[in-house]
Amino acid sequence: MEKLGLPYQTIAYGGHYMKENKYIYYLKKIMMADWHLYMGRKKIERQKRLHPKFKANVDVREACFDAFAQSMFHLSKLCKSRAELEEMANDYSAVLVGSDQMWKPASVEKGYCTLDWVPDNIRKIAYSTSIGVKKMPWFQTKKCRWFMNRFHTIAMREQSACDIVYEMTGRKVPVVLDPTLLFTGEEWMNIQQAEPLTQGKYIFCYLLGNNPPQREIIKEISRITGCKIVALQHLDEYVASDEGFADEAPYNVGPKEFLNYIRNAEYVLTDSFHGSVFSILYKKNFFTFSRFSETAKQGTNTRIDNLLNITGLQGRRVSNTDKAEEIVKREVSFDGVDERLNQLREFSMNYLKSAFEGLS
Numbered sequence: 001m002e003k004l005g006l007p008y009q010t011i012a013y014g015g016h017y018m019k020e021n022k023y024i025y026y027l028k029k030i031m032m033a034d035w036h037l038y039m040g041r042k043k044i045e046r047q048k049r050l051h052p053k054f055k056a057n058v059d060v061r062e063a064c065f066d067a068f069a070q071s072m073f074h075l076s077k078l079c080k081s082r083a084e085l086e087e088m089a090n091d092y093s094a095v096l097v098g099s100d101q102m103w104k105p106a107s108v109e110k111g112y113c114t115l116d117w118v119p120d121n122i123r124k125i126a127y128s129t130s131i132g133v134k135k136m137p138w139f140q141t142k143k144c145r146w147f148m149n150r151f152h153t154i155a156m157r158e159q160s161a162c163d164i165v166y167e168m169t170g171r172k173v174p175v176v177l178d179p180t181l182l183f184t185g186e187e188w189m190n191i192q193q194a195e196p197l198t199q200g201k202y203i204f205c206y207l208l209g210n211n212p213p214q215r216e217i218i219k220e221i222s223r224i225t226g227c228k229i230v231a232l233q234h235l236d237e238y239v240a241s242d243e244g245f246a247d248e249a250p251y252n253v254g255p256k257e258f259l260n261y262i263r264n265a266e267y268v269l270t271d272s273f274h275g276s277v278f279s280i281l282y283k284k285n286f287f288t289f290s291r292f293s294e295t296a297k298q299g300t301n302t303r304i305d306n307l308l309n310i311t312g313l314q315g316r317r318v319s320n321t322d323k324a325e326e327i328v329k330r331e332v333s334f335d336g337v338d339e340r341l342n343q344l345r346e347f348s349m350n351y352l353k354s355a356f357e358g359l360s
Helices: 022-031 035-050 052-072 082-089 105-110 138-149 159-169 187-191 212-225 255-263 273-281 301-311 324-329 337-356
Strands: 010-013 075-079 094-097 123-129 153-156 202-206 228-232 267-270 285-288
Touching: 010 082, 035 052, 052 255, 075 082, 094 337, 105 138, 123 337, 138 159, 153 159, 153 337, 159 301, 187 255, 202 212, 202 255, 212 228, 212 267, 212 324, 228 255, 255 273, 267 273, 273 285, 273 301, 301 337
Parallel strands: 010 075, 094 123, 123 153, 202 228, 202 267, 267 285
Antiparallel strands: none
């Protein structure tokens, strides 16, 4: 927005609303295969109560994110209800939503990122929004068709998401870059320190999923390379195999520290889209696991596949059955990556310019 010279706010929302009976809502979560995430969060809350040290560590990490948001974002006043959101919406000429999995089935059900609360007369723009799954649940078809048709312009992060939009609405929409990729690695230096946060050679491990075999592979890579393991742990849920896994497990890590750990690593092992993004921007020797099995109905592997396809780095994919010795032998070439990204940056910025065209 600043590059386009547009004033903006990030809407701060701390409430929750559901239009339906809460029992129907939770039944739908089970049908969407989203229940394991809900239970993972419940498990974290339970572990916080049982283990004061774990609670203190997670609280430290959350404080880092809060501090980052307060210092770096142009935040609106805090909205705590649907009514407050609807009232605030009238203060804007347009509302922009994106990126990440804003339109995954669980988010559609909540109605926040689908901009249900924004009046018809205010421009609604989707930029690099991800659905994350291969197919929307049948019971959300009507809702998806309704909210997508309310948007003035739509651009998605993956072709598979564009296909879903076309299936729902008949609209052909473009693929644009995730916002993190609109900047180069050098431009991202603006929010981080130059010096490494840890000394010595290390593998940076950023795993969101609960997949113990992946951690075993990383231990073996550490043994082969002689690099210590620096890992961010217990991210989406409490993971027992995280305990004792890393040589260093820092919790005082927000977005700026996250970038520093990736930029200075010898290797990056991740199952994360954005872990892969910044590994590419900093041209690291990285490997990306699948967080979900390919048969999982609500798995989100497609967005990582799309990222590796557009950058020509499909060879950075690894599986739980790959041998550590074979993984470390794989060479990575970033030839042509910058050229591909620069072309997509220009296309993506042009989309944003056109989306806001005509607004005062």
